[in-house]
Amino acid sequence: MTASEGRVEPGHGRNVPGSVASGAAQPALRAVGLSKSFGAFRANDGVDLSLPGGARHALIGPNGAGKTTLVNLLTGRLAPSAGDVFLDGERVTSLPEHARVARGMTRTFQINALFDGLSVFESLLLAVCQRRGQGASWWRRLSRLDAEHRDVWSLLDRLRLSADAALLTRHLPYGKRRLLEIGLALATGPSILLLDEPASGIPAAESRDMFEVIAALPRSVTLLFIEHDMGLVFRFAERISVLVAGRVLCEGTPDEISKDARVREVYLGGAVP
Amino acid sequence: MASFFGIVFDGVAYGSLLFLISIGLSVTMGLMNIVNLAHGAFAMFGGYLSVWLGARGVPFLATLPVCFVALGLAGAACERLFYQRLRRRSQLDQVLFTIGFTFAAVAAATFVWGPAEQRVDLPAALRGQVQLFGVGLGAYRLFLIALVAVLSAGLVALVEKTTFGARVRAAVDDEHVSAGLGIPVERVFCLTFAFGSGLAGLGGALCIDVLGLEPTFALKYLVYFLLVVSVGGAGSLAGTAVASIVLGLFDVAGKYYVPEVGAFIIYGLMIVLLLVFPAGLYGRRT
Amino acid sequence: MSSSGVPPIAPRELGLDERFGRLEIGFWLLAVAAFFALPGYLVLASQVLIAGLFALSLDLILGYAGIVSLGHAAFFGVGAYVAGLLSVRGHGEALSGLLAAAAAAGAVGFCTSFLIVGGHGLTRLMVTLAVGLSLHEAANQASSITGGSDGLSGMETSDLFGLFAFDMLGKTAYLYVLAVCFASFLLVRRAVHSPFGLSLRGIRENERRMHAIGAPVRRRLIEVYTLAAALAGVAGALSAQTTEFVGIEALGFDRSAGALVMLVLGGAGRAYGAFVGSCLFMLLQTIFADIHPAYWQFWMGCAVMLIAFFARGGILGYASAVFERLAIVRRGRAAPRPGT
Numbered sequence: 001m002t003a004s005e006g007r008v009e010p011g012h013g014r015n016v017p018g019s020v021a022s023g024a025a026q027p028a029l030r031a032v033g034l035s036k037s038f039g040a041f042r043a044n045d046g047v048d049l050s051l052p053g054g055a056r057h058a059l060i061g062p063n064g065a066g067k068t069t070l071v072n073l074l075t076g077r078l079a080p081s082a083g084d085v086f087l088d089g090e091r092v093t094s095l096p097e098h099a100r101v102a103r104g105m106t107r108t109f110q111i112n113a114l115f116d117g118l119s120v121f122e123s124l125l126l127a128v129c130q131r132r133g134q135g136a137s138w139w140r141r142l143s144r145l146d147a148e149h150r151d152v153w154s155l156l157d158r159l160r161l162s163a164d165a166a167l168l169t170r171h172l173p174y175g176k177r178r179l180l181e182i183g184l185a186l187a188t189g190p191s192i193l194l195l196d197e198p199a200s201g202i203p204a205a206e207s208r209d210m211f212e213v214i215a216a217l218p219r220s221v222t223l224l225f226i227e228h229d230m231g232l233v234f235r236f237a238e239r240i241s242v243l244v245a246g247r248v249l250c251e252g253t254p255d256e257i258s259k260d261a262r263v264r265e266v267y268l269g270g271a272v273p
Numbered sequence: 274m275a276s277f278f279g280i281v282f283d284g285v286a287y288g289s290l291l292f293l294i295s296i297g298l299s300v301t302m303g304l305m306n307i308v309n310l311a312h313g314a315f316a317m318f319g320g321y322l323s324v325w326l327g328a329r330g331v332p333f334l335a336t337l338p339v340c341f342v343a344l345g346l347a348g349a350a351c352e353r354l355f356y357q358r359l360r361r362r363s364q365l366d367q368v369l370f371t372i373g374f375t376f377a378a379v380a381a382a383t384f385v386w387g388p389a390e391q392r393v394d395l396p397a398a399l400r401g402q403v404q405l406f407g408v409g410l411g412a413y414r415l416f417l418i419a420l421v422a423v424l425s426a427g428l429v430a431l432v433e434k435t436t437f438g439a440r441v442r443a444a445v446d447d448e449h450v451s452a453g454l455g456i457p458v459e460r461v462f463c464l465t466f467a468f469g470s471g472l473a474g475l476g477g478a479l480c481i482d483v484l485g486l487e488p489t490f491a492l493k494y495l496v497y498f499l500l501v502v503s504v505g506g507a508g509s510l511a512g513t514a515v516a517s518i519v520l521g522l523f524d525v526a527g528k529y530y531v532p533e534v535g536a537f538i539i540y541g542l543m544i545v546l547l548l549v550f551p552a553g554l555y556g557r558r559t
Numbered sequence: 560m561s562s563s564g565v566p567p568i569a570p571r572e573l574g575l576d577e578r579f580g581r582l583e584i585g586f587w588l589l590a591v592a593a594f595f596a597l598p599g600y601l602v603l604a605s606q607v608l609i610a611g612l613f614a615l616s617l618d619l620i621l622g623y624a625g626i627v628s629l630g631h632a633a634f635f636g637v638g639a640y641v642a643g644l645l646s647v648r649g650h651g652e653a654l655s656g657l658l659a660a661a662a663a664a665g666a667v668g669f670c671t672s673f674l675i676v677g678g679h680g681l682t683r684l685m686v687t688l689a690v691g692l693s694l695h696e697a698a699n700q701a702s703s704i705t706g707g708s709d710g711l712s713g714m715e716t717s718d719l720f721g722l723f724a725f726d727m728l729g730k731t732a733y734l735y736v737l738a739v740c741f742a743s744f745l746l747v748r749r750a751v752h753s754p755f756g757l758s759l760r761g762i763r764e765n766e767r768r769m770h771a772i773g774a775p776v777r778r779r780l781i782e783v784y785t786l787a788a789a790l791a792g793v794a795g796a797l798s799a800q801t802t803e804f805v806g807i808e809a810l811g812f813d814r815s816a817g818a819l820v821m822l823v824l825g826g827a828g829r830a831y832g833a834f835v836g837s838c839l840f841m842l843l844q845t846i847f848a849d850i851h852p853a854y855w856q857f858w859m860g861c862a863v864m865l866i867a868f869f870a871r872g873g874i875l876g877y878a879s880a881v882f883e884r885l886a887i888v889r890r891g892r893a894a895p896r897p898g899t
């Protein structure tokens with residue numbers, strides 16, 4: 001997928017200030033020399049990443065390679081020791097996490113981060129209200145937010161969770177919790193979505209719903225996902241970055257990666273999927 | 274200035290007392306992650322036990338080890354009965370339970386001993402002053418500092434040199450890994466809690482002459498204990514020691530030099546320190 | 560399926576219905592009835608309502624946003640002293656006193672909120688305690704203004720609207736307090752059933768995720784803390800105006816802890832829990848304190864311990880657990896099957 005095909009559409013009602021207006025499209029997400037040290041331990045070391053709009057990019061690597069740390073750096077959960085992050089050409093390195101979400105970049109968590117005491121509907125409504133700029137309004141009644149309600153119902157439709165809308169999150173079975181996890185991220189209307197092991201913990205029999213949700217994501221959404229499930233990686237990814245010991249070992253198409261001897265040695269263990 | 278030295282001396286004595294009582298709280302919070310607002314009540318009961326024994330003719334110094342043991346046992350009982358389960362609850366539940374405990378304790382003390390301040394009969398050797406470097410220093414306070422210094426040395430030795438100490442340190446660092454290594458974590462908790470409560474009881478008995486003892490002691494000085502622990506960093510011996518001495522000095526100096534704002538110095542200092550070191554001076558930064 | 564925009568499940572089933580429950584209506588009707596039925600107890604009833612309002616303000620930050628505060632009485636005290644001082648200096652008009660108190664308490668809340676919202680756990684708890692104690696100490700020290708431990712006297716609350724005098728039996732006072740409390744209750748209720756309220760619950764449930772869906776958590780917490788402080792200030796002003804006295808205990812730890820206990824008894828995270836808890840608290844206090852002053856405190860302490868220990872899901876849980884059960888029963892009966 002070339003950059004010209006995957007033009008990024010801005011998210012709902014958002015400005016993207018500071019974009020460099022030029023003939024060529026800016027990469028949707030770009031990391032330059034991103035590093036993070038915890039004391040003497042280097043979790044990420046000079047990571048470079050460039051995702052054109054509409055990309056389907058996978059991040060793989062052995063455990064402890066620093067993948068989740070990288071996502072935390074990209075989203076602003078952690079401040080980098082060095083390096084920069086750019087969203088559509090705008091430097092966002094010093095912006096806090098919620099400001100980056102407002103600019104279109106959202107992530108999911110490997111271990112579900114849900115609102116156990118809220119119902120499925122309330123959880124999604126919360127995210128939708130925030131996206132529509134209603135998060136602070138204290139005088140509007142929750143039951144009268146027609147536009148927001150419609151958004152939530154269409155989202156529930158996509159996730160196939162409509163029947164469970166009234167259920168409390170803590171009563172959901174695990175597979176559905178995982179769907180809600182993605183649902184919350186989708187509710188923010190992202191143009192860049194970072195998925196941290198979306199299929200983690202879901203048995204193969206139940207993962208069909210998850211795959212379909214991911215496959216149904218439009219090209220207006222740029223996708224970066226961390227995965228260990230090689231089936232998922234080779235099915236969805238158009239480009240793969242291999243992260244080992246905090247550094248990018250190599251990057252390329254699935255074909256190139258599966259043939260690369262270094263990758264085989266370090267990660268795939270010599271087997272070709 | 275002789276007076277300045279006297280203030281430092283008083284501050285160190287006060288700080289030593291704070292340390293003795295707070296160290297139990299610090300380890301409990303660092304180890305078991307429990308906000309234990311009832312710790313002041315343990316100290317208070319130690320004091321009242323000493324008074325009770327003293328009224329029956331037991332010499333003051335002899336009451337001290339009794340207070341230590343008695344409150345240690347009480348602590349062990351409480352740990353088994355309540356705190357073991359409180360560990361997994363939310364901070365709010367812990368706060369509420371221990372506040373309830375403290376209120377009940379204060380009420381019980383009022384009922385049994387009345388609201389008046391209690392006094393102890395110090396042995397003759399500890400009354401009056403001792404001349405040191407041309408300055409008259411309170412004998413009792415000197416005794417306090419010496420006692421706490423000795424106990425601290427013992428604590429450091431216990432923590433650094435014994436197996437038990439190593440287990441406590443491991444459990445503070447990482448409970449699950451320690452359990453995985455075969456360390457009887459539950460027993461470590463119980464013993465540590467008991468030990469800390471015993472020290473609190475001992476400190477409470479020692480407090481009577483310096484701070485005064487009445488039922489509201491449990492709440493009034495709780496603030497200082499919590500202060501010491503949060504500023505020093507829960508679970509850290511060194512942190513608690515430094516915080517105690519610093520707070521003791523500032524409190525005494527503040528009340529002497531600027532009595533109108535005396536108490537503010539402490540609160541203000543605490544807020545500043547907490548803003549700069551959210552995990553405490555020696556706390557672990559997550 | 561749902562492309563027509565008509566939701567297959569009614570808002571009521573989703574828990575979004577904000578119609579008044581029978582309990583709520585019942586409570587306020589009782590409060591009005593008390594005016595006629597219990598003429599001798601109106602002074603006490605006023606205190607119950609005021610304490611309930613104060614507990615409600617604490618519930619905003621505790622039950623909804625999840626901030627445990629041991630120093631909330633500081634704002635009650637600020638409100639009380641501001642209303643008191645205005646009155647002593649000749650401005651005894653009640654409503655303007657209320658507004659001034661709310662503004663002052665809100666300002667103090669706003670300033671201290673920065674210390675609170677940044678921290679977590681023990682640090683945050685300690686800072687709330689320190690703020691409470693500092694203000695208590697300040698009031699004690701500034702005795703020339705506040706009257707120190709003797710309290711502020713010499714207040715005189717002007718006739719309400721120039722017509723209704725504050726009589727000894729407390730009839731005018733009661734109606735005044737009732738009106739203000741009810742108005743505040745409606746306000747809080749509105750805020751709670753709004754997107755703002757939902758985001759507070761989100762912060763309480765999972766603060767980490769709130770950041771990740773783009774919510775400015777810090778800002779929300781500052782907003783709710785300021786609101787809670789202002790409301791506490793209103794309660795303080797009411798107390799000052801109706802008793803025409805402000806004691807130093809208005810700021811004390813006992814008052815902060817008392818509000819916590821009321822929320823324990825009545826259930827936190829439910830707007831009316833504060834008033835229910837206040838009633839129970841005052842009722843129990845009146846019954847027990849007569850026997851021996853320490854008796855009340857002892858049994859209250861024990862009750863709090865029991866509830867904190869045994870309530871499944873903790874304090875916030877036990878009230879919710881009951882309602883969850885009721886809601887599940889209700890949904891089971893009604894359950895319109897969504898079209899497939």
